[in-house]
Amino acid sequence: MDDKNVLLDHGSGGKIAHSMLTKMILPLFDNPLLAKMDDSAVLDLSGIRVSFSTDSYVVDPIFFPGGNIGDLAVNGTVNDISMCGGDPLYISVALILEEGFAKAELSRILESMGEAAKRAGVMVVTGDTKVLPRGKVDKIFINTSGVGIIPEGINLSGSNASPGDKVIVSGTIADHGITILSSREGLGISPGVQSDSAPLNGMVKSILNAVPYGTVHVLRDPTRGGVATTLNEIASQSNVTIRIKEEAIPVKDAVRGTCELLGFDPLYVANEGKLLAIVSPEVAEDVLRVVRSHESGRDASVIGEVYSIEDASCLVSLSGANYSKGSVILETVIGGARVVDMLTGEQLPRIC
Amino acid sequence: MVTKQIDISGVVQGVGFRPFLFRMAHGHKLNGEVFNTAHGVTLILEGIEKKIEKFLKEMILRKPPLSTIFDIKETSIGFSGYKGFVITLTPEDSEKSSSKSALISPDVSICSDCLKEMNNPDDRRFAYPFINCTNCGPRYTIIKDIPYDRAKTSMNLFPMCQRCQEEYDDPMDRRFHAQPNACHECGPHVFFMESSSVSKTSSGSHGERAIDDAAKLLTEGKILALKGLGGFHLAVDALNPEAVATLRLRKKRPHKPFALMVKSVETASRLVQISSEDKTILESHARPILLLRKNVVQAQNHCYQQPCQLQHFPCQTQSLHSSLDMCQNTPFEYIDFGQTFYEKIISAQQEIAPDNAYIGIMLPYTPLHALLLDKSPSILVMTSGNRSGEPLSIDNQDALDAFSHIADGFLLHNRDIYFRADDSIMQRQCGQSRFIRRSRGYAPLPIYLKTPVLKPVLACGGGLKSTICLAEGERAFLSPHIGDLDNEKVFAFYRKSIVHLKQILDIEPEIIIHDLHPGYMSTKFAKNYYEYIQQENKVRIAAVQHHHAHALSCMAENGLEGEVIAVTLDGTGLGTDRHIWGGEVLLCSRGGFQRKAHLAYLPMPGGDAAVHEPWRMAISYLYAAFGDDLFFLEIPFLQKVDNNKIKFIIQMIKKKLNTPLTSSCGRLFDAVASLLLLCQKVSFEGQAAMALESHSATINEKLYPSYPFEIIDSNSHLSPCSRNSFNHGKSEGAFQEKVLHDNKNHDAVANHNMLSESFGMMFQINTLPLVKAIIMDILEGKPRYQIATRFHMTIIDLFVASVLRIRHETGVNKVVLSGGVFHNTFILSGMVGFLEKEKMRVYTHKKVPCGDGGIALGQIIAADALVNQ
Ligand SMILES: [Fe+3]
Ligand SMILES: [Mg+2]
Numbered sequence A: 001m002d003d004k005n006v007l008l009d010h011g012s013g014g015k016i017a018h019s020m021l022t023k024m025i026l027p028l029f030d031n032p033l034l035a036k037m038d039d040s041a042v043l044d045l046s047g048i049r050v051s052f053s054t055d056s057y058v059v060d061p062i063f064f065p066g067g068n069i070g071d072l073a074v075n076g077t078v079n080d081i082s083m084c085g086g087d088p089l090y091i092s093v094a095l096i097l098e099e100g101f102a103k104a105e106l107s108r109i110l111e112s113m114g115e116a117a118k119r120a121g122v123m124v125v126t127g128d129t130k131v132l133p134r135g136k137v138d139k140i141f142i143n144t145s146g147v148g149i150i151p152e153g154i155n156l157s158g159s160n161a162s163p164g165d166k167v168i169v170s171g172t173i174a175d176h177g178i179t180i181l182s183s184r185e186g187l188g189i190s191p192g193v194q195s196d197s198a199p200l201n202g203m204v205k206s207i208l209n210a211v212p213y214g215t216v217h218v219l220r221d222p223t224r225g226g227v228a229t230t231l232n233e234i235a236s237q238s239n240v241t242i243r244i245k246e247e248a249i250p251v252k253d254a255v256r257g258t259c260e261l262l263g264f265d266p267l268y269v270a271n272e273g274k275l276l277a278i279v280s281p282e283v284a285e286d287v288l289r290v291v292r293s294h295e296s297g298r299d300a301s302v303i304g305e306v307y308s309i310e311d312a313s314c315l316v317s318l319s320g321a322n323y324s325k326g327s328v329i330l331e332t333v334i335g336g337a338r339v340v341d342m343l344t345g346e347q348l349p350r351i352c
Numbered sequence B: 001m002v003t004k005q006i007d008i009s010g011v012v013q014g015v016g017f018r019p020f021l022f023r024m025a026h027g028h029k030l031n032g033e034v035f036n037t038a039h040g041v042t043l044i045l046e047g048i049e050k051k052i053e054k055f056l057k058e059m060i061l062r063k064p065p066l067s068t069i070f071d072i073k074e075t076s077i078g079f080s081g082y083k084g085f086v087i088t089l090t091p092e093d094s095e096k097s098s099s100k101s102a103l104i105s106p107d108v109s110i111c112s113d114c115l116k117e118m119n120n121p122d123d124r125r126f127a128y129p130f131i132n133c134t135n136c137g138p139r140y141t142i143i144k145d146i147p148y149d150r151a152k153t154s155m156n157l158f159p160m161c162q163r164c165q166e167e168y169d170d171p172m173d174r175r176f177h178a179q180p181n182a183c184h185e186c187g188p189h190v191f192f193m194e195s196s197s198v199s200k201t202s203s204g205s206h207g208e209r210a211i212d213d214a215a216k217l218l219t220e221g222k223i224l225a226l227k228g229l230g231g232f233h234l235a236v237d238a239l240n241p242e243a244v245a246t247l248r249l250r251k252k253r254p255h256k257p258f259a260l261m262v263k264s265v266e267t268a269s270r271l272v273q274i275s276s277e278d279k280t281i282l283e284s285h286a287r288p289i290l291l292l293r294k295n296v297v298q299a300q301n302h303c304y305q306q307p308c309q310l311q312h313f314p315c316q317t318q319s320l321h322s323s324l325d326m327c328q329n330t331p332f333e334y335i336d337f338g339q340t341f342y343e344k345i346i347s348a349q350q351e352i353a354p355d356n357a358y359i360g361i362m363l364p365y366t367p368l369h370a371l372l373l374d375k376s377p378s379i380l381v382m383t384s385g386n387r388s389g390e391p392l393s394i395d396n397q398d399a400l401d402a403f404s405h406i407a408d409g410f411l412l413h414n415r416d417i418y419f420r421a422d423d424s425i426m427q428r429q430c431g432q433s434r435f436i437r438r439s440r441g442y443a444p445l446p447i448y449l450k451t452p453v454l455k456p457v458l459a460c461g462g463g464l465k466s467t468i469c470l471a472e473g474e475r476a477f478l479s480p481h482i483g484d485l486d487n488e489k490v491f492a493f494y495r496k497s498i499v500h501l502k503q504i505l506d507i508e509p510e511i512i513i514h515d516l517h518p519g520y521m522s523t524k525f526a527k528n529y530y531e532y533i534q535q536e537n538k539v540r541i542a543a544v545q546h547h548h549a550h551a552l553s554c555m556a557e558n559g560l561e562g563e564v565i566a567v568t569l570d571g572t573g574l575g576t577d578r579h580i581w582g583g584e585v586l587l588c589s590r591g592g593f594q595r596k597a598h599l600a601y602l603p604m605p606g607g608d609a610a611v612h613e614p615w616r617m618a619i620s621y622l623y624a625a626f627g628d629d630l631f632f633l634e635i636p637f638l639q640k641v642d643n644n645k646i647k648f649i650i651q652m653i654k655k656k657l658n659t660p661l662t663s664s665c666g667r668l669f670d671a672v673a674s675l676l677l678l679c680q681k682v683s684f685e686g687q688a689a690m691a692l693e694s695h696s697a698t699i700n701e702k703l704y705p706s707y708p709f710e711i712i713d714s715n716s717h718l719s720p721c722s723r724n725s726f727n728h729g730k731s732e733g734a735f736q737e738k739v740l741h742d743n744k745n746h747d748a749v750a751n752h753n754m755l756s757e758s759f760g761m762m763f764q765i766n767t768l769p770l771v772k773a774i775i776m777d778i779l780e781g782k783p784r785y786q787i788a789t790r791f792h793m794t795i796i797d798l799f800v801a802s803v804l805r806i807r808h809e810t811g812v813n814k815v816v817l818s819g820g821v822f823h824n825t826f827i828l829s830g831m832v833g834f835l836e837k838e839k840m841r842v843y844t845h846k847k848v849p850c851g852d853g854g855i856a857l858g859q860i861i862a863a864d865a866l867v868n869q
């Protein structure tokens, strides 16, 4: 493997991306806010807590069933702000365009950005446009950043998961990733399958309003790397074992079928309008009910539970050398328990 | 009169060696003493020199059955004037520090003396299920720590009664220092519970009644969970196909063959063919499961157009076909047996080992087994008691939980199994017994290395069927079978095994070796472990390529040094070019390897999914051979697989969507098994290849000539090839020193080395002509067994041809055969036969499995090259 240059894997959200982040980036900008490694930074602006996030969108194709790169860019940043409990208010939009890109397509994208902003209740307050010569950029890239105010008493972080907590997913997984892949590769998409791209700030707000302060521990949107990667991040941030049950994880039949044919595990496929909530057991039912009352949360389900590393299994530490700080275990339909790790680069076949 | 000190090393502790010497000294009227040392046993004899010589000769001849003498050193010492002969107790008998190189014995099946006592109504241990002596009984599975001493075993809960203690203390008794010594009065006991009563407080039956109840349950065709030596078993009457089918259903194990425990060798011959050599293995004190050919096999000439499953009636029966020996010219001998008897046998055989020519057989190895089989049906399915994919259950409560929905009753006991050991599985191939799984009865005995390792090494093994290996000096300790590490509990057991072995062997590794694959749990473990202990700064870590490790494993057990040609054929191993290897011919030494030849790359649609579903590889081969024209082929396979799926898979191949490239030989077997409608989906490793082997006839070049194939050298010169054409001709093309791949590959993680790899001339083996020819034969309606046989012949031929080319280029005349494909008797005996005919020195696996269970040993001997790097 080439270790001198950046590889595609470094942007995959998997283990290799994680190691570049921790080994190369974090040390340089060394500060406690960045070190938390949550979806957005939580800033203290003279007593007001603000969540601040940025993301770049390079999706191919730019139009796909269920949305386009424009609404995706707005929803993505809205969601990242929301996952820290922030109520998103303002966002910025930076466009990087390829010379010759059709104006008609650009305006379709901008229109849907406007609609998405309206739907999420945020204002686009600043922006920038750059055009590069043909071939230097693929049609259009979009960067969005945003801020939101975190209500008092809200403290959400990937490091808050604690033993006994329930893990809730807000709906069917892998819809977005499979839609994008199918439309990019012309694989044909089954009816009813489309990207789940949607703003989640409304859902987050009603969750936080419905249950007592401090009972919602973690919110995360499982985007790149899917549910498996996000749960692994949480498990290692919180130093816990997360056990999930395969049979409880909602996946649309058509999506599952496509995943099976492709040899993909839906747990690793990206989502854009789903959240994972890790909450105290006593509020799990309430949270589930609230989530289900939202349009994009109808298929929500409790998929697992958090355990402390010691009692999660018969783990034996080897003079302290436990295999990892936190881990995710999948209890499969056929009755085995499988370690669900972060992806190590491309999915290389392993079985004999 | 002389005085001699004789130092004996090997497995000489805990096996009755001192009492044996004591009795011999008395018999020979020699004076002196004997005591345990850190390295084994030291014997001092005083007497006439000739008498001592005679003594030593007899000692070697008549040593206790469980002992292995590795070395005898004889020195003359000063006269002491011993009066009589004594066993001297030394600190070595009680202190941990000393036992560093005294070996721990594996568990041993019940000996004939104990069996006699157990069956004698007048003996005080009549029908006692835990009878044992110095020559038999549990060892490895009950040992918590060293030295091997009752207090450090799970027998510590059972203080000996006075009579047992007297036996234990008496050097003339055959139970002198037998650590698990016990009797009805003081030892562990058995009890039986029906599943329905488990949750209730009623305690079921005890002792002899318990065994009666368990036997009755089995006779009724019900399923028994039974606590054995190294773990639990699930048992059921093997000749009751319905009962066996129920077990399959409840255990969620649709196809994988079940092992049987039979009362005697004679009983087994109702189902399988047994030679006297087989009998010797079955009756050895390790009591492995031995794979034996079914004595009645369905006719193999029904063709692929018929349904996938073998039929349940015998058209013709194949018999007296003991092994696929080279010399055998006729494919079958047909013998007409009465219908009904064989119908019954065949339906039982089919349920026990579907689509398989072999059945695994073992004899009772604990007193409890013997007592049970006296009363129960005489042929029992005896399959490992575990939840699907999990390690063997060893704990009563765990078993009660795990099998509450599988077993109808439980035969339990109160002696704890401290460390699990699966049954070992062996097969006799080419006149040699070989391991499929090396575990109970063999591990943790070491494999002796020709060149000692410079520093202690931990080899972390592979991913599936894993074992680990700890080595120090000349001894490499390969762990018992651990399992597939993706399972959480297996992975926990993996770590526990490392801790335990480090402890009982007292080895602290300074080098850690792992596979090149970053996704194996063993690799992740190795890296984490290294990260944890590297502060000490003397520990090093390195990766070894999978097939290099296979090759080294075969070199290690055969004591080979220098360069060899290695044919390594298996399912999956990550290559240095990031592609999936598995049909490889390497030029290799301990320090590195050159990849000289491999099966040409083909897409593997869906990655791991292609391993579970052989039809994907069939499509990959068809598409490579015929392109989009494949849809015009009128072969049954294409009617069987959903057209939309086929189109989807072709899209994946065209767009390179999750279709890694592979040169795997196992995948080629999969593709052919699928095209012959033998297997479209597998539920256990090797299923497709086994089905293909069991549908083949015998090795015969005239009857079953190989199909065509091509060898493409580094200058892209095509040479349509066979073994013979090469042998007589000159080499084609210029053998250029050319690096085909830009992959001086180093693991990304800092401080990780990988053994160097260089490329000389390399060539690829194009198997598409083979696949095309098979399709032609299918179109012509040729019988399936014929195609399967010719396919096997081709695999042999193309790798033999490759080896001969490499010998021609390099002059290297030694060849090692390794990788899971060599479990296939046809391939192994064919390769060995043809290569030996070409005057090659051929080396195969006899001490460790050729599959991934053996690669940890290979990783060990790569370590020194890394230290010297
Ligand atoms: Fe292998
Ligand atoms: Mg983001």
Ligand SMILES: [Zn+2]
Pocket (backbone or CB within 6 Å): B110, B111, B112, B113, B114, B115, B131, B132, B133, B134, B135, B136, B137
């Ligand atoms: Zn005995």
Ligand SMILES: [Zn+2]
Pocket (backbone or CB within 6 Å): B160, B161, B162, B163, B164, B165, B182, B183, B184, B185, B186, B187
């Ligand atoms: Zn006793």
